[in-house]
Amino acid sequence: MLVAAIAISTFLRGSEIDAKKLQALVERARKTDSSALVVYADGKKVVVETFGWAVKPIHCMSATKSIVSLAVGILIAEGKLESVDVPVSRFYPGYTGGGKEAITIRHLLTHSSGIRANETTEDIYSSSDFVKNALDAPLAAPPGTAYFYNNRAVNLLAGVVGKAAGEPLDLFLDKRLFKPLGIVDYHWAKDPVGNPQGMSGLAILPNDLAKIGLMLAAGGVWEGKTVVPQAWIDESTRVTPLSEQWGQPTGFLWWGVPTSWKLSITYYTLQRWKQEAPESIVERLRPLENRVYDNQATAISAVRKLLGPGRDFRTMLPLLKSLGNPPSAYSPKVDRGDAGPYPGFYAQGFLGNYLVVLPKVNIVAVRMNAADPKKKGPLDPFDDFVESVLALKDGL
Structure with missing residues (x-):
């Protein structure tokens, strides 16, 4: 423990992060059987811990959704997509009837499409074509009227991205996001017919996931080149009124970090x-x-x-x-605006896979939890990870 404390102290020279709180974060990650913890402050790496686990890509689960959101912003910047208000039927002409023609990309991004879906994903994984599975589903509510955390709709969004890009989602992001950031060791799962998954599916190295956060914290710029426009980062991470109303503070597939829970x-x-x-x-x-x-x-x-x-x-x-957990599809928390603006945003996946970005104080943190059969007992999702990262800097 002394060695870790000395290392943290050395990394934090000149930083305003509380070393004791950072050490507590490391210990909490260790006790929750984390596979990896990475923390950057002011662009400098202050913690890299793998807790004895092999360094290899880890499935980030539903945090994949937030990466899909970045693809939409890049498409708009390249002129391949007019806006988020383009109807899905533009790309799937037969997608009409029962109100489906009113569904837009914005609805898919904000979990407000109204597409009927279950909270679990068994019916999706049992299908051979995840996009068709979404297209065939009826509506449970008129588009834009209700919030429902919707895995099925995000798989449809992955299909829309592929249509707009002229190539599958994973290949498009490989060229526009991963390669510019030097990310080469990753895997993107596909359904049986070859569609890249949207609801989950990305396996990535913890430090490479942190790279995406660093790029976003820097206004979408990496090594002097714009990867994601600042305007898209601002728009996509802004919490929508409908999501707040339903107790799920999200933007375009990103969660908002409130200053109090x-x-x-x-x-x-x-x-x-x-x-x-x-x-x-x-x-x-x-x-x-x-x-x-x-x-x-x-x-x-x-x-x-x-x-x-x-x-x-x-x-x-x-x-x-x-x-009492941080916001998730199943155990919501809300911020009713009495505690000030959201100081950051984060991606979240099953088992406690997180990418937290706090641009105002230039902190990026990643916690990953591999579904490794060597782990004994229940996998701890580290429910208070976002709050623990927020506590690293005073005044938020």
Whole structure:
């Protein structure tokens, strides 16, 4: 431990990052059985830890979605795409009926397409063609009216990118994003018919994922050349009103980093709970929808008051204890604007794979967790990683 502390102290000379908090972050990453932790401050690498695991590309899970978003911005900059308001039917002429003709690229980017989807992905992985799977799905809501974290819709977005680029998503990003950043050791998973996945699929080295964050923190510039326009970074990472309203503070497939965290039992939370508890009990919690709580204890107290201390409350208690994580598709937190603007943005994937970018203080952090069979016990998602990175710098 002394060696690690000395190394951190050396790296941090001249930096305003709190060395003790950084050391605590490293220890927290170690205790959560992380596969890798990378932290940059002011463009300098201050932590690179692999905790004994081999350095190889790690599947970043749903953090892949945020990389897909970058492809859209690059296409617009190159004039291959007019705007995010182009309808999907432009690229798939038969995509009409039931309101599908109204779906735009913006809707796919903001989880507001209305395409019917499940919270899990089993039905997607069981299909041979992920894009067709999305095209064939009916609508559950009119486009632009509701938020639903939608893996199926992002797979369709990957297809749209390929149509607009004139080549598959992975090949386009290889030329426009990965090669300019010197990223060569990566893999992008495809469905059985060869479509690059959009909802997940990117396996990448931890430090290469950090490179993408460094480029974004520098306004989209890498080694003097613009890779992603600053205008797109600003637009795509700006949290949308609809996502805030539904307790999912996201922009164009990026999560917003709020300056304080508050809990909310949202419509989405209730829908998930219905899959794991009697619907009759969950429906009794409807009066609590979209109320904001300072912490888990106050949220649990509100549910107890509504249900009483008996069997129904005890049935819900395990689910209530899952509240309190940073925003995700399944355990939302919200910031209602009382704590100031979002100081950064991040990509997030299953198992706790993160890329956190705080441009205002020039901090980039990556935590990755490989689904490695050598790991024993449950894989810890390090739920408070974003908050731990935010704590490194005072005044945010």
